[in-house]
Amino acid sequence: NAGVTQTPKFQVLKTGQSMTLQCAQDMNHEYMSWYRQDPGMGLRLIHYSVGAGITDQGEVPNGYNVSRSTTEDFPLRLLSAAPSQTSVYFCASSLGDTQYFGPGTRLTVL
Amino acid sequence: GENVEQHPSTLSVQEGDSAVIKCTYSDSASNYFPWYKQELGKGPQLIIDIRSNVGEKKDQRIAVTLNKTAKHFSLHITETQPEDSAVYFCAASGGNTPLVFGKGTRLSVIA
Numbered sequence: 598n599a600g601v602t603q604t605p606k607f608q609v610l611k612t613g614q615s616m617t618l619q620c621a622q623d624m625n626h627e628y629m630s631w632y633r634q635d636p637g638m639g640l641r642l643i644h645y646s647v648g649a650g651i652t653d654q655g656e657v658p659n660g661y662n663v664s665r666s667t668t669e670d671f672p673l674r675l676l677s678a679a680p681s682q683t684s685v686y687f688c689a690s691s692l693g694d695t696q697y698f699g700p701g702t703r704l705t706v707l
Numbered sequence: 708g709e710n711v712e713q714h715p716s717t718l719s720v721q722e723g724d725s726a727v728i729k730c731t732y733s734d735s736a737s738n739y740f741p742w743y744k745q746e747l748g749k750g751p752q753l754i755i756d757i758r759s760n761v762g763e764k765k766d767q768r769i770a771v772t773l774n775k776t777a778k779h780f781s782l783h784i785t786e787t788q789p790e791d792s793a794v795y796f797c798a799a800s801g802g803n804t805p806l807v808f809g810k811g812t813r814l815s816v817i818a
Binding site for chain 2: 642655
């Protein structure tokens with residue numbers, strides 16, 4: 598199993614650009630989620646999904662969109678990037694309560 | 708909603724000493740309390756968890772205790788080693804609610 602994979606590892610955007618952060622898991626987990634990690638702020642939930650076709654907002658959803666068309670994939674879209682979205686983004690999938698995290702994407706918005 | 712407070716934010720210990728990290732939570736409905744370790748440049752990894760029907764759980768040098776009445780839980784690492792140096796996160800959730808994380812503790816083990 599590859600576990601949870603994320604692409605790209607690093608990304609630099611200009612303000613106003615759009616992009617999609619990819620997340621995939623091969624463990625057949627129903628629950629998937631996106632977090633952002635900022636210095637001194639811990640891990641904050643952006644969006645999550647309890648299964649294909651179902652998504653919900655977390656603590657900090659503004660500026661981000663998600664969709665879940667398959668069990669394996671859970672992409673995170675930034676429609677118009679802002680400097681405040683500079684962060685490290687982690688995708689996770691869950692079997693029961695145990696969350697498995699991907700390696701992260703470091704995003705810089707100039 | 709749930710709020711998780713974690714202390715201290717940084718912790719330095721001598722190799723071989725014990726380290727203790729404490730967390731408090733606000734929602735009495737929370738019943739699952741995991742601890743994650745994050746090494747530099749990597750995603751968090753579950754190291755131990757505890758559920759509200761258990762007061763203490765041990766796994767080799769790591770233990771977690773839970774006081775439901777006081778709404779706090781703690782991570783104890785004994786005989787610390789340099790490879791224990793990392794950022795540690797506590798979290799809490801209840802039933803079908805998402806995990807809420809503390810802000811993390813940076814542990815440095817000095818050889």
